[in-house]
Amino acid sequence: MADRSFLDWPFLDDHHRRLAAELEEWAARELHTIDHDDVDGTCRELVRRLATGGWLTHATARPDADPAHPLDVRALCLIRETLARHSGLADFAFAMQGLGSGAISLFGDAALREEYLPAVRAGRKIAAFALSEPEAGSDVAALATSAVPDGDHYVLNGIKTWISNGGIADFYTVFARTGEAPGARGLSAFVVDAATPGLAISERIRVIAPHPLATITFNNCRVPRSHMLGASGAGFKVAMATLDVFRATVGAAALGFARRALDETLRHTMQRKLFGAPLADLQMTQAKIADMALAIDASALLVYRAAWTRDCVASRVTREAAMAKLHATEAAQQVIDQAVQLFGGRGVTHGEKVEELYREIRALRIYEGASEVQRLVIARQTLG
Numbered sequence: 001m002a003d004r005s006f007l008d009w010p011f012l013d014d015h016h017r018r019l020a021a022e023l024e025e026w027a028a029r030e031l032h033t034i035d036h037d038d039v040d041g042t043c044r045e046l047v048r049r050l051a052t053g054g055w056l057t058h059a060t061a062r063p064d065a066d067p068a069h070p071l072d073v074r075a076l077c078l079i080r081e082t083l084a085r086h087s088g089l090a091d092f093a094f095a096m097q098g099l100g101s102g103a104i105s106l107f108g109d110a111a112l113r114e115e116y117l118p119a120v121r122a123g124r125k126i127a128a129f130a131l132s133e134p135e136a137g138s139d140v141a142a143l144a145t146s147a148v149p150d151g152d153h154y155v156l157n158g159i160k161t162w163i164s165n166g167g168i169a170d171f172y173t174v175f176a177r178t179g180e181a182p183g184a185r186g187l188s189a190f191v192v193d194a195a196t197p198g199l200a201i202s203e204r205i206r207v208i209a210p211h212p213l214a215t216i217t218f219n220n221c222r223v224p225r226s227h228m229l230g231a232s233g234a235g236f237k238v239a240m241a242t243l244d245v246f247r248a249t250v251g252a253a254a255l256g257f258a259r260r261a262l263d264e265t266l267r268h269t270m271q272r273k274l275f276g277a278p279l280a281d282l283q284m285t286q287a288k289i290a291d292m293a294l295a296i297d298a299s300a301l302l303v304y305r306a307a308w309t310r311d312c313v314a315s316r317v318t319r320e321a322a323m324a325k326l327h328a329t330e331a332a333q334q335v336i337d338q339a340v341q342l343f344g345g346r347g348v349t350h351g352e353k354v355e356e357l358y359r360e361i362r363a364l365r366i367y368e369g370a371s372e373v374q375r376l377v378i379a380r381q382t383l384g
């Protein structure tokens with residue numbers, strides 16, 4: 001296995017080290033056979049297994065948590081990194097339980113937390129995060145789904161697309177325009193049960209690394225006022241604070257994919273004979289391996305720096321999380337590409353792990369803020 005010395009870094013505590021060791025053992029035992037043909041069934045099964053293993057307790061706010069730090073972001077990152085190294089779908093199943101319920105962990109009142117978080121932890125409810133729309137992806141302020149008050153309800157109309165877990169989720173955290181002010185200041189967040197009349201899955205979307213993904217339509221969908229997260233008009237803040245936490249964990253997942261690519265590369269280049277010697281003996285191979293190892297360590301430093309800062313120093317880590325996501329996802333793409341190159345023809349063959357990683361990594365540079373958006377965020381924070 002690739003270098004594990006990062007576990008000794010001062011960003012982590014001893015309970016994180018124990019967590020990483022226990023999860024490693026669990027993942028090796030539980031995740032060696034993953035069915036990629038039935039992604040809905042597999043994700044449901046993975047959520048069940050992650051709940052039974054106790055791992056989903058880390059995806060939601062602990063009942064006794066300090067309100068300023070409801071989530072242990074270092075634990076989230078370690079879990080995503082480890083799961084991604086073993087299975088992209090297992091990481092996806094874990095991550096969506098966290099992201100889909102993240103706004104409840106961070107902004108939910110006692111009633112919403114009690115209604116949803118224990119069920120998410122136990123794997124009884126599958127969660128999803130519904131922000132993007134056909135005309136509002138990077139430009140969140142353009143979102144058009146409306147939520148109009150009507151008695152003790154809001155009535156939602158509009159379309160959300162690219163929604164992970166769309167089709168298998170039991171509830172969605174939905175962002176809609178309530179109109180308190182123009183643009184980003186006129187949005188609110190709601191918890192919407194999948195069974196609510198008027199909510200329909202209008203299209204299932206197939207992507208290069210298959211996982212449950214859908215377009216959702218809201219047609220006069222009535223949601224109780226009590227299901228609003230945070231204040232009316234504070235939806236953009238709810239979304240950004242949730243992404244602040246989970247962006248660093250996207251970097252952690254990319255790191256896990258990159259570490260797996262390096263593991264595969266080391267095994268392959270030491271076994272594969274070329275010109276009478278192992279491929280690893282060639283200096284051009286060694287240069288690639290050095291670049292891969294360096295990129296991985298730099299990503300790990302940025303990911304665990306962001307997670308530690310959120311856990312121990314600051315309530316918002318916009319700059320650190322953007323740097324972690326940007327660097328780790330871009331670097332992982334390059335590391336995996338190098339791995340594919342070193343595998344030769346096998347590298348692009350279905351069934352090879354590096355071919356799967358090549359498909360898995362791509363979307364991470366687009367979702368939860370594309371790389372260009374992360375650059376803008378970092379530039380804004382740096383300028384001032």
Ligand SMILES: Cc1cc2nc3c(=O)[nH]c(=O)nc-3n(C[C@H](O)[C@H](O)[C@H](O)COP(=O)(O)OP(=O)(O)OC[C@H]3O[C@@H](n4cnc5c(N)ncnc54)[C@H](O)[C@@H]3O)c2cc1C
Nearest residue numbers: 129130131132137138162163164363366367368369370372
């Ligand atoms: C696999 C997958 C899963 C997803 N899951 C979810 C989910 O669960 N929930 C959810 O709400 N959304 C989800 N999304 C949507 C995702 O967040 C959006 O795709 C993303 O925000 C980009 O929006 P867009 O696709 O509309 O692209 P656009 O906003 O049209 O952007 C297109 C491209 O333009 C470039 N760009 C963007 N901004 C700038 C800029 N300022 N300057 C220069 N270039 C720029 C970027 O390269 C970007 O990729 C998912 C997407 C994918 C692919």
